[in-house]
Amino acid sequence: MILICIPIFLLSLAFIWLWGTNKNTNKLPPGPKGLPILGSLLELGPNPHRDLHQLSQKYGPIMHLRLGLVPTIVVSSPQAAELFLKTHDLVFASRPQSEAVKHIFWEQKSLSFAEYGIYWRNIRKMCTSELLSHAKINSFRPVREQELDLLITFLREESIDGTKFDLSAKISSLITDINCRMILGKKYMDKDFNEKGFKAVMQEGMQLSGTPNIGDYIPYIGKLDLQRLTKRMKGVGKIFDDFFEKIIDEHIQFGNKDDKTTDFVDVMLGFVGVQESEYRIERSNIKAILLDMLAASTDTTATTIEWTISEILKNPRVMEKVQTELKTIVGMMRKVEESDLDKLEYLDMVIKESFRLHPPGPLLIPHQSIEDCMVGEFFIPKKSRIIVNAWSIMRDPNAWNDAEKFWPERFEGSNIDVKGRDYHLIPFGSGRRGCPGLNLAMTVVRLVVAQLVHCFDMKLPNNVLLSDLDMTEEFGLTVPRSNHLIVIPTYRLCNVSN
Numbered sequence: 001m002i003l004i005c006i007p008i009f010l011l012s013l014a015f016i017w018l019w020g021t022n023k024n025t026n027k028l029p030p031g032p033k034g035l036p037i038l039g040s041l042l043e044l045g046p047n048p049h050r051d052l053h054q055l056s057q058k059y060g061p062i063m064h065l066r067l068g069l070v071p072t073i074v075v076s077s078p079q080a081a082e083l084f085l086k087t088h089d090l091v092f093a094s095r096p097q098s099e100a101v102k103h104i105f106w107e108q109k110s111l112s113f114a115e116y117g118i119y120w121r122n123i124r125k126m127c128t129s130e131l132l133s134h135a136k137i138n139s140f141r142p143v144r145e146q147e148l149d150l151l152i153t154f155l156r157e158e159s160i161d162g163t164k165f166d167l168s169a170k171i172s173s174l175i176t177d178i179n180c181r182m183i184l185g186k187k188y189m190d191k192d193f194n195e196k197g198f199k200a201v202m203q204e205g206m207q208l209s210g211t212p213n214i215g216d217y218i219p220y221i222g223k224l225d226l227q228r229l230t231k232r233m234k235g236v237g238k239i240f241d242d243f244f245e246k247i248i249d250e251h252i253q254f255g256n257k258d259d260k261t262t263d264f265v266d267v268m269l270g271f272v273g274v275q276e277s278e279y280r281i282e283r284s285n286i287k288a289i290l291l292d293m294l295a296a297s298t299d300t301t302a303t304t305i306e307w308t309i310s311e312i313l314k315n316p317r318v319m320e321k322v323q324t325e326l327k328t329i330v331g332m333m334r335k336v337e338e339s340d341l342d343k344l345e346y347l348d349m350v351i352k353e354s355f356r357l358h359p360p361g362p363l364l365i366p367h368q369s370i371e372d373c374m375v376g377e378f379f380i381p382k383k384s385r386i387i388v389n390a391w392s393i394m395r396d397p398n399a400w401n402d403a404e405k406f407w408p409e410r411f412e413g414s415n416i417d418v419k420g421r422d423y424h425l426i427p428f429g430s431g432r433r434g435c436p437g438l439n440l441a442m443t444v445v446r447l448v449v450a451q452l453v454h455c456f457d458m459k460l461p462n463n464v465l466l467s468d469l470d471m472t473e474e475f476g477l478t479v480p481r482s483n484h485l486i487v488i489p490t491y492r493l494c495n496v497s498n
Contacts, residue, residue, distance in 0.1 A: 026379030029073060031055070031064040037218065039066030044212050047475050049362035052076070053392040062378055068217025070096075071384045076392040078399050078424035083375050084367070084386060085423070089431040092386050096368040098216045100209040103233035104240065109285050110292035112365055116432070119280075123289060126279050128436050130267045131183065131293065137440050141338055143181045144447060147174055152335065152455050156491045164461045168306050168484035171448065172199045175302040178444065183293050184247055185263035194239045199298075205236045206299050207476035210363070244287040265290065293437075300360035301441050303480045307358035308351055308449050310485055311406050313458060314469045318408060321346055326454040332494050336450045338443065347450055349408035351442075355394075355418055355427040357406060360478045362391035364429050390426055399424035418442070456489035 032055065034040040043065075044051050052074050056063050061077030075084050084092050094116040095101075101113045111127055114120040130136065151174050155165065176198055177187045190197035196204075213229050215222030225231055251265045268286045271279040281289075312319050325346045330336050341347075367386035372379070380386075395403045401410065416422045419438060420430030428435040435441070460466060472482040 026374075027377060028071075029062045029064040029378045029380075030059045031074075032059065034066045037068065039068055039070075039217070041067055041212065041214065041217060047473070048212060049389055049391040049475070049479075052363075052387065052389050053395075056389065056392060062375065064378075067212070067385070068214065069219070070217045071381055073380055073384050073386050075386065075388045077396055078393055078422075081388055081393055081426060081430070082423040084388065085420075085426075085429070085431040085434075088373055088375055091371060091373045091380075092367040092369055093432045094368045094370050095433075096216075096366055096383075096385050098209075099213050099222065099230055100205075100233055103230065103237045104205050104209065105291060106284050106288035109288035111289060111436070112292050112296060116370065122278050123281070123285075124436060126268075126271075127289065127293065131264050132437050132440055134439065137443060140178075140182050144178055144338070144444065147178045147181070148448060148451055149335075152451060155456065155489050159456075159489045159491060162461075162488050164486055164488050166484050167309065167452075167458075167487045167489075168302075168481060169199075171305050171309075172298075172302045174448065175298050175305070175444065179294055179297045179301075183264045183290065183297075185251070185265060193243055196239075201236060201239050202295060202299055203476070203480070204232070205240070206295065206478050207474070208233050208236060210475060210477035240291055241287060244290050245283075247290070248283060248286060264293070296435065297437055297440065299478045299480075301444050303360045303478050304351075304354065304358070304441070304445050305448050306481055306485055308354040308445070309452060309458075310469060310471060310481065311354055311357070312350065312449075312453060313460070313466050313485075313487070314471070315406055316466060318350060318406070319453065322350060322453050326450065330454060332492075335493070336447065336454050338447055341443070341446045341450065344446070344450060346408065347446065349411040351445060351449065352411050352416070352418060352425065353406055353408040356400070356425060357394070357404075358473075358479070359390045359394060359427040361427075362389070362475075362479050364388040364390050364426075365433070365477075367433065388426075388429070390429075393423070394425060394427070396424065455491060455493055457492050458487040458489050461486055461488055 032040050032043065035042065040055075043055060044067075052063075053076065055065070056074060056076035061075065061080040062083075063074040063076065065072050065074065073084075075081050095108065095113050097108060098113075101108055101110075105113050108114050111120070111123050114123065151170060155170070159165070180187050188198065194201055208229060211227075211229060214227060215225065215230060222230070247265060248269070251263075251269055265286070268279075268281060268289065271281055272283070272286070312322060325344055326336065329343050330340050364387075367388070369380055369382055369384045369386065372382045374380070393399070397403045416425055418425055418427055420426055420428060420434045423430065428438045428441070460469060470481075470483055473479045474482040
């Protein structure tokens with residue numbers, strides 16, 4: 001990072017006057033002054049959520065800093081989050097443009113990254129009614145059951161003589177297969193996608209989207225691509241574009257077959273060119289929305305399951321309580337069914353605690369202010385970038401006792417949930433831009449975790465102690481484990497096939 005400071009400084013000297021004197025008499029939130037032109041960009045290392053957390057300890061829960069030429073507000077407490085995501089929700093409901101959004105997500109045509117307005121409201125309505133409604137989620141229950149049964153059967157049949165498995169990879173493939181069937185109508189093999197494989201390209205896209213890009217903050221030098229991020233973004237975007245072009249062509253070719261089940265792609269294609277429809281979409285919109293739905297439901301869900309299983313393994317006391325509850329509610333003669341999930345109260349606490357310590361997106365997708373606004377005593381300028389540090393909020397010692405400890409029992413007798421109304425637990429965000437796929441994600445996470453823990457005892461290979469399980473994370477738009485979770489599973493149910 002330091003190596004590029006000199007050319008950035010030289011190329012940007014002409015713009016120092018933009019920040020030389022702040023003539024605005026309104027009071028900005030406190031924060032570091034930063035360097036000329038660069039602002040506080042050099043404060044952000046490999047884990048920006050942790051770096052911003054440390055800065056907030058010094059400057060407070062509503063902090064102002066400059067990232068390059070962009071005024072940025074960092075929100076780091078439940079009370080501050082409520083102000084930005086509820087009290088002034090409308091003012092902060094838009095999204096900023098970025099190089100990643102431009103090159104990977106077809107400008108701002110996806111649901112997650114679209115600017116606030118009529119287009120965003122319409123596609124949110126379409127995605128909710130055609131894919132994420134309660135009725136639609138229930139209709140895909142057989143898909144979830146079939147794909148999960150395939151994984152359980154595979155692990156059961158292959159787990160002999162201490163065979164070890166890359167559970168992270170298996171979970172990722174499972175969630176990818178489920179989501180492809182729900183969204184695209186069928187499963188796709190890695191060879192159908194790209195030689196890198198679907199998960200690898202998806203993870204690279206999420207990492208690139210979350211990496212601080214100097215071109216976003218000092219646009220005058222963005223074309224130089226000093227970090228070589230734009231080149232990689234264009235490469236990932238091309239892979240996705242080719243893949244979705246093939247899918248759209250397949251659906252157009254086979255869409256009228258009588259024996260073909262209508263899927264989400266068919267639904268969107270039905271709106272193309274229909275002038276009287278409220279959903280004015282074309283091929284580029286379809287591709288952006290498809291990537292959005294797959295990225296939002298695949299990487300985040302797999303990451304959450306991965307971290308939850310990791311925490312359960314690392315805490316044998318928790319594992320024992322989860323398995324005891326499953327034995328009591330489900331019994332040892334059958335697998336978990338979705339109808340069992342609402343009865344598994346302790347499992348629900350475990351998953352909430354996993355979300356608290358390991359939010360799949362530690363920094364919520366940035367918001368952007370539509371107009372000047374006063375938040376409490378602080379002035380927030382129009383087009384400020386708002387970063388809600390969910391990781392920091394959900395480890396706030398003022399909101400949580402023993403905030404760094406994995407302790408599911410903290411939710412016992414509590415009505416705290418993850419739906420966005422409790423601002424100290426917001427893994428899915430809150431307000432207008434809260435995640436519309438929350439109910440689907442919770443269903444899949446609860447089912448997969450319950451089934452794996454119910455069907456298998458697990459230990460780590462090479463006699464590694466559970467307490468020594470590596471919990472290092474890798475930052476991006478989502479934060480998965482740095483190293484895959486490798487386990488040796490042992491089937492624990494009675495000899496039943498369903």
